[in-house]
Amino acid sequence: MNDLTTRPEAEGDMPSASGPWPVELDDVTVRYPNGVVALKNVSLTVGAGEMVAVVGLSGSGKSTMIRTINGLVAPTSGSVRVGPHAVSELRGRALRHARGDIGMIFQGFNLADRASVFHNALVGRFSHMPTWRTTLGLATEADRAMVMRSLDSVGMLEKVWHRAGALSGGQKQRVAIARALSQEPAVMLADEPVASLDPPTAHSVMADLAAINASRGLTVLVNLHLMDLARQYTTRMIGLRAGEVVYDGPAASATDADFEAIYGRPVQARDRLGE
Amino acid sequence: MTQAPASSVAKAAPQVPPKPRTWPRTLGIVAVLAVLTALTATPALGGVEIDLGAIAKNWTNGADRIGKMLTPDLSVLPRTWQPLLETLQMAVVGAAISAALAIPLSLWAARPTNPNAPFRAAVRFVLNVIRAVPDLVYATILVAMVGVGALPGVITLVLFDIGIVVKLVSEAIDSADAAYMEAGRAAGGTQSQINRLTALPQTWPAYVSQVMYSLELNVRISAILGLVGAGGIGRLIDEMRGFYRYDALSTIVLEILIVVVLIELASNVLRKRLR
Numbered sequence: 001m002n003d004l005t006t007r008p009e010a011e012g013d014m015p016s017a018s019g020p021w022p023v024e025l026d027d028v029t030v031r032y033p034n035g036v037v038a039l040k041n042v043s044l045t046v047g048a049g050e051m052v053a054v055v056g057l058s059g060s061g062k063s064t065m066i067r068t069i070n071g072l073v074a075p076t077s078g079s080v081r082v083g084p085h086a087v088s089e090l091r092g093r094a095l096r097h098a099r100g101d102i103g104m105i106f107q108g109f110n111l112a113d114r115a116s117v118f119h120n121a122l123v124g125r126f127s128h129m130p131t132w133r134t135t136l137g138l139a140t141e142a143d144r145a146m147v148m149r150s151l152d153s154v155g156m157l158e159k160v161w162h163r164a165g166a167l168s169g170g171q172k173q174r175v176a177i178a179r180a181l182s183q184e185p186a187v188m189l190a191d192e193p194v195a196s197l198d199p200p201t202a203h204s205v206m207a208d209l210a211a212i213n214a215s216r217g218l219t220v221l222v223n224l225h226l227m228d229l230a231r232q233y234t235t236r237m238i239g240l241r242a243g244e245v246v247y248d249g250p251a252a253s254a255t256d257a258d259f260e261a262i263y264g265r266p267v268q269a270r271d272r273l274g275e
Numbered sequence: 276m277t278q279a280p281a282s283s284v285a286k287a288a289p290q291v292p293p294k295p296r297t298w299p300r301t302l303g304i305v306a307v308l309a310v311l312t313a314l315t316a317t318p319a320l321g322g323v324e325i326d327l328g329a330i331a332k333n334w335t336n337g338a339d340r341i342g343k344m345l346t347p348d349l350s351v352l353p354r355t356w357q358p359l360l361e362t363l364q365m366a367v368v369g370a371a372i373s374a375a376l377a378i379p380l381s382l383w384a385a386r387p388t389n390p391n392a393p394f395r396a397a398v399r400f401v402l403n404v405i406r407a408v409p410d411l412v413y414a415t416i417l418v419a420m421v422g423v424g425a426l427p428g429v430i431t432l433v434l435f436d437i438g439i440v441v442k443l444v445s446e447a448i449d450s451a452d453a454a455y456m457e458a459g460r461a462a463g464g465t466q467s468q469i470n471r472l473t474a475l476p477q478t479w480p481a482y483v484s485q486v487m488y489s490l491e492l493n494v495r496i497s498a499i500l501g502l503v504g505a506g507g508i509g510r511l512i513d514e515m516r517g518f519y520r521y522d523a524l525s526t527i528v529l530e531i532l533i534v535v536v537l538i539e540l541a542s543n544v545l546r547k548r549l550r
């Protein structure tokens with residue numbers, strides 16, 4: 001219903017940071033302070049403009065992988081590169097700048113419920129705004145315009161002055177997508193973006209992500225635990241098991257046997273979303 | 276037919292882990308509390324002296340005064356307007372100044388809005404010191420420093436209010452779910468940007484209700500501050516008490532009660548609108 005491909009005007013009027021970027025993980029290991037090794041020697045390259053699903057059981061390291069890509073989690077060893085940014089090397093201002101070029105969507109939407117939809121989407125302009133401007137509440141006209149266009153492109157413009165907490169789950173996730181699009185990112189990360197949504201809404205949000213990938217040419221990495229969503233909306237699938245890459249290949253043709261190999265157990269009904 | 280359910284029930288008998296025993300701990304806590312109470316009420320051990328006999332001996336004194344207070348003397352009313360107005364002014368000005376100061380202080384004192392641990396500890400330490408000093412001590416010292424009048428009263432109220440508003444608001448921030456912060460960080464925002472645009476609106480309801488509460492406390496406290504010359508209705512209370520005019524005193528108490536109830540009502544209306 002909010003398929004972005006039906007909105008040609010959204011295309012092209014929001015340039016990305018500088019075209020799509022590749023994402024490279026080189027021998028990345030993440031060991032949390034409590035000793036859990038969440039990623040083990042992961043090396044992979046996602047090409048510019050690819051739409052990739054990361055699948056795996058709960059605890060396999062999907063969230064950890066997404067978080068190392070924008071530096072929310074620092075690798076214990078190995079390196080992470082996103083386009084021109086050597087993310088794993090960066091600190092402070094340079095890291096914030098790199099994050100500004102990488103959009104992120106969360107399972108729980110992560111909106112400030114009491115703030116307006118506008119202010120939540122304006123969060124996406126942080127890395128483009130000097131702190132004093134944010135502190136004084138003075139967004140530039142260009143920032144406002146970018147936020148409005150992002151909200152419009154996901155069909156949420158009419159709710160711009162509503163409180164984020166008053167929206168439905170699907171609407172919240174669209175605002176979260178608009179927040180990420182306001183960054184004008186080159187890469188979009190999504191950590192189980194539809195796991196809190198009912199099936200029809202899940203499909204339309206996945207369609208939105210696919211449309212963003214197609215029309216803006218963004219590189220998209222999306223964590224999923226449902227095999228049919230991975231097959232239907234992405235072109236490449238990376239399977240994680242206990243922190244290691246155990247599958248890397250086309251998504252559409254991945255068989256049930258491939259999923260069983262990733263999951264390490266027979267495929268069950270709850271591995272599919274259905275309609 | 277009948278076989279299948281029976282066998283599945285037999286197979287499904289789950290192994291419940293043993294429930295931890297809690298009664299020894301409960302018993303221990305009760306015992307410690309009982310011993311502490313006994314110790315603190317034993318004069319031989321330096322505890323407080325609870326002399327029930329004194330109450331029995333002097334009850335006629337008290338009853339006499341209570342009797343007078345039950346028949347309020349309304350003739351004192353005209354004399355109360357001016358000091359009551361002064362009390363209200365002190366309460367409002369004190370609450371307003373402390374409310375403004377409490378905004379940055381609360382954000383600095385809470386962990387989610389200030390990840391810098393040493394800075395946070397320093398802010399909390401200063402606030403603990405401010406809270407540890409009783410309001411009458413502030414008032415007495417300030418009267419000696421700046422002279423008798425409303426000014427020492429207002430400064431006392433500001434210090435007192437900052438202590439409670441910052442403590443309660445920062446605790447509310449500490450205990451609230453702050454997933455939206457992660458989105459701000461992922462978008463490349465600085466902590467100040469995240470605080471200003473998202474943490475602040477999230478904190479609004481707790482903040483408003485604490486400020487209203489401090490206003491209510493101010494009215495009650497300034498009744499006492501007058502005793503040490505720090506302005507307001509307390510001066511009149513001191514005078515009436517000096518002349519043993521308990522009937523006039525109760526009129527003043529009733530007035531304060533009415534003001535406090537009115538503030539409470541206004542606070543409820545505000546809180547409802549913010550919800």
Ligand SMILES: Nc1ncnc2c1ncn2[C@@H]1O[C@H](COP(=O)(O)OP(=O)(O)OP(=O)(O)O)[C@@H](O)[C@H]1O
Nearest residue numbers: 032033034036038057058059060061062063064065
């Ligand atoms: N902050 C943390 N501190 C310590 N251990 C963590 C932390 N975050 C994750 N882990 C552990 O790292 C492992 C991988 O977790 P991760 O969240 O990446 O898995 P996931 O594939 O996203 O799982 P899910 O599908 O449940 O979200 C798990 O064993 C988890 O318990």
Ligand SMILES: [Mg+2]
Nearest residue numbers: 062063064191
């Ligand atoms: Mg996860």
